[in-house]
Amino acid sequence: MRILHTEASTGWGGQEIRILDESAGLRARGHDVRIAAPAEAQIFTAASRWNVPVYPVPLDRRTLGSLMSFVGIVREFKPDIICTHSSSDSWIAAIADRAPGVRAAIVRTRHLSTPVRAGILNRWLYGRVPAKVVTTGEAIRTQLIEKLSLDAAKVVSIPTGANVERFRPGDRAAMRAQLGLEGKGFVIGIVATLRSWKGHRFLISALQDPRLADARLVIVGDGPQDKVLRAQAEPFGDRVVFAGQQNDVAPWLQSFDVFALPSTGNEGVPQALLQAMATGLPVVSTPVGAIPELVTDGETGLLVPPEDPSALAAALVRLTDPDLAARLGSAGRKRVVDRHTARAMLDAMEKVFREAAGKR
Numbered sequence: 001m002r003i004l005h006t007e008a009s010t011g012w013g014g015q016e017i018r019i020l021d022e023s024a025g026l027r028a029r030g031h032d033v034r035i036a037a038p039a040e041a042q043i044f045t046a047a048s049r050w051n052v053p054v055y056p057v058p059l060d061r062r063t064l065g066s067l068m069s070f071v072g073i074v075r076e077f078k079p080d081i082i083c084t085h086s087s088s089d090s091w092i093a094a095i096a097d098r099a100p101g102v103r104a105a106i107v108r109t110r111h112l113s114t115p116v117r118a119g120i121l122n123r124w125l126y127g128r129v130p131a132k133v134v135t136t137g138e139a140i141r142t143q144l145i146e147k148l149s150l151d152a153a154k155v156v157s158i159p160t161g162a163n164v165e166r167f168r169p170g171d172r173a174a175m176r177a178q179l180g181l182e183g184k185g186f187v188i189g190i191v192a193t194l195r196s197w198k199g200h201r202f203l204i205s206a207l208q209d210p211r212l213a214d215a216r217l218v219i220v221g222d223g224p225q226d227k228v229l230r231a232q233a234e235p236f237g238d239r240v241v242f243a244g245q246q247n248d249v250a251p252w253l254q255s256f257d258v259f260a261l262p263s264t265g266n267e268g269v270p271q272a273l274l275q276a277m278a279t280g281l282p283v284v285s286t287p288v289g290a291i292p293e294l295v296t297d298g299e300t301g302l303l304v305p306p307e308d309p310s311a312l313a314a315a316l317v318r319l320t321d322p323d324l325a326a327r328l329g330s331a332g333r334k335r336v337v338d339r340h341t342a343r344a345m346l347d348a349m350e351k352v353f354r355e356a357a358g359k360r
Helices: 014-028 042-050 064-077 087-096 120-128 138-148 172-179 200-206 226-239 250-255 271-278 309-318 322-339 342-358
Strands: 002-006 032-037 054-056 081-084 105-110 132-135 155-157 186-191 215-220 240-244 258-261 283-285
Touching: 002 014, 002 064, 002 087, 014 032, 014 042, 014 271, 014 342, 032 042, 032 064, 042 054, 064 087, 081 087, 081 342, 087 105, 087 120, 105 120, 105 342, 120 138, 132 138, 132 342, 138 155, 172 250, 186 200, 186 250, 186 271, 200 215, 200 226, 200 309, 215 226, 215 250, 226 240, 250 271, 258 271, 258 309, 271 283, 271 322, 283 309
Parallel strands: 002 032, 002 081, 032 054, 081 105, 105 132, 132 155, 186 215, 186 258, 215 240, 258 283
Antiparallel strands: none
16 A cells, blocks of 8 residues: 655654654555655654655645645655644645545544544544544544544544564663663653653652652653753752653663653553553553553552652552562563554554545
């Protein structure tokens, strides 16, 4: 198949990484997969690392110029599938689909659990335009069906999958030596774009608990909350390490004792949480979005209420128990291996694309 992914976002996070991983995975299966994105977008720059061709299109601007540029690319590439991911590019693709010479089937992927507005325009955008709608979690699927009165048969949940060969338990001491984290004691880690709803501020606040006096927090990622979080972390000195954005997070995950993602909203099944569990880390998170589809409290991880540093600290203290940490880490990896591999994601997306192409 010839597949064109569109992304209007210029930022960076799990959504962009999923598009790249999925594109590279399907290209390895023999499909011609390409991406259209703004030239200033981080996914545009990163695409070369995944060996995925990318077209520069200002999809973040709903203008006639953006539309005509996109239509030109579609007429040239002649995709069987246009898979859209954000609001602006979905609207541009929906209008382009009416242009002469455009015969692609549209698949709309919804990554976030942020509620969509009910109304005729969104019912058209999600209900009439796409041949299929893909969500990254069952909770998001249910939300869309109920909010927009969609045909349930048209909406399918396909969580992001983890590469369980790349993300696997490793030599913690060796990774700490490689990353300059020797002597850091009990290391709590988070890998996430520094956005307010990822909950970094509550994790920093949790360090005030005297039972975590010897713990260190390593924050991997960058984003709009960087200055605010650095100011909050200043009183903790070298107990908080800002590692910045990393092209390869696997060594960092292998260096942690525990992974925490205290999100407050918007989540599907977070990619970093999947990767941490595949690495065999015990995890602490919140029952937000589709996270409970991955983390079962007390079985594959621990769940705490959002925006509650005390509960978060208590859960982290529990995971200083090596037996509990090992049990939850092992069960978490098994959950990912059994249900959430990259191969399973690619199989499911390939099936959706074939079904959508058949309905052109």
